[in-house]
Amino acid sequence: MTSLQEKASRAFTYSCYHSRNRSGEQFVAEHVFSYQIAGTLAVEDGNQTWFFREGDFRLVRRNHLLKFVKEPPAGGEFKSVSVFLDQETLRDFSIEYGYKAEKSPASNAIISLHANPLLLGFINSLGPYQDLNQSGNENLLHLKRREAILVLLQTNPELQSILFDFSEPGKIDLEAFMHRNFHFNVELKRFAYLTGRSLATFKRDFEKIFHLSPSRWLQQRRLQEAHYLIKEKKKAPSEVYLDLGFEDLSHFSFAFKKMFGVAPTKILQT
Known part of the structure; x- marks a missing residue:
């Protein structure tokens, strides 16, 4: 079982780039809830390409291969914030609150989320946590991640079947x-x-x-x-x-x- 300290160390990530950044490919092992603060992000999975601009929210689903290109705005920095929703936290949450996947989840690698006051309020509340990914703050960060899950479910109830689907990939072509x-x-x-x-x-x-x-x-x-x-x-x-x-x-x-x-x-x- 992953320790609380290990999970807290990768709970939140702020990305900042001054120049165009081609991140290459990435295997997304856990769900990631992200907000685009500045600049643009292009993501493709071999089937589809998504473009995200300032003010856009997204949920990147686990177990997908993706390529990223990050573009800062003219004269500025590319900025985004991400909350990582690991399987152990989600399993504990599902047991405590009784959530479970009720139907087969959608297959898209990324889900665009509509901005609303609750999502924006949560993102704004993360500012003081930017420098807390260190020893001694594990419980605080753990609670903040659980808050993210509650906010996502409140604003997008259909995400229940994605967040609490703990099945592994099946045999495919x-x-x-x-x-x-x-x-x-x-x-x-x-x-x-x-x-x-x-x-x-x-x-x-x-x-x-x-x-x-x-x-x-x-x-x-x-x-x-x-x-x-x-x-x-x-x-x-x-x-x-x-x-x-x-x-x-x-x-x-x-x-x-x-x-x-x-x-x-x-x-x-x-």
Whole structure:
């Protein structure tokens, strides 16, 4: 069981950026309730893209792969505040108050929430807590997170079936999932988990479908997509390598040349 101190240490997060920030991909392990203070945020999950501006609220659902691009306003800072709603806190809350998922939750990775005085009042109340993610404030932060849950349920009762759905991902179509999510640079165990498989079963099923190991197929599929984007869409290699799951430009260029026999910059010039 996670200690109260460990949970409190990641209860609230304030994000501030002076320049455009491409956060890359992220596996969202817990529900996250967020408010956009300044700047814009673009988020995509392989199926859909969301744009959030100053004053927007959102709930990011757990067990999703997402990519983020954070853009500060002209001459200002990108700012957002997030409250992390971990499974243990939600389970305890459901037992105490009798909440449970009453129907199958929606499948969207992100839910846009309409602004209202109660949500705004809660966000404004977080100001004094900005510097309290440290030892000695665990109980106070724990209560504030429970307040966030109550406020969300009061303003958006339909979230009950999302917040208190404690089921794990079920077994899904592996081939369709990988074609949709190959560009996310996460460990194979994440892909396995999200497709409802153990790592061993994931690898076995993968090779039956694609006739390649997951690592080999992922690299080939990402390079094929890069070739298309560079040649047909005229995108620079520096624009595409991060979006396609490569960690650095030199490794991408080396792998690209090895597969296609020519450097990606040469493809761009043709």
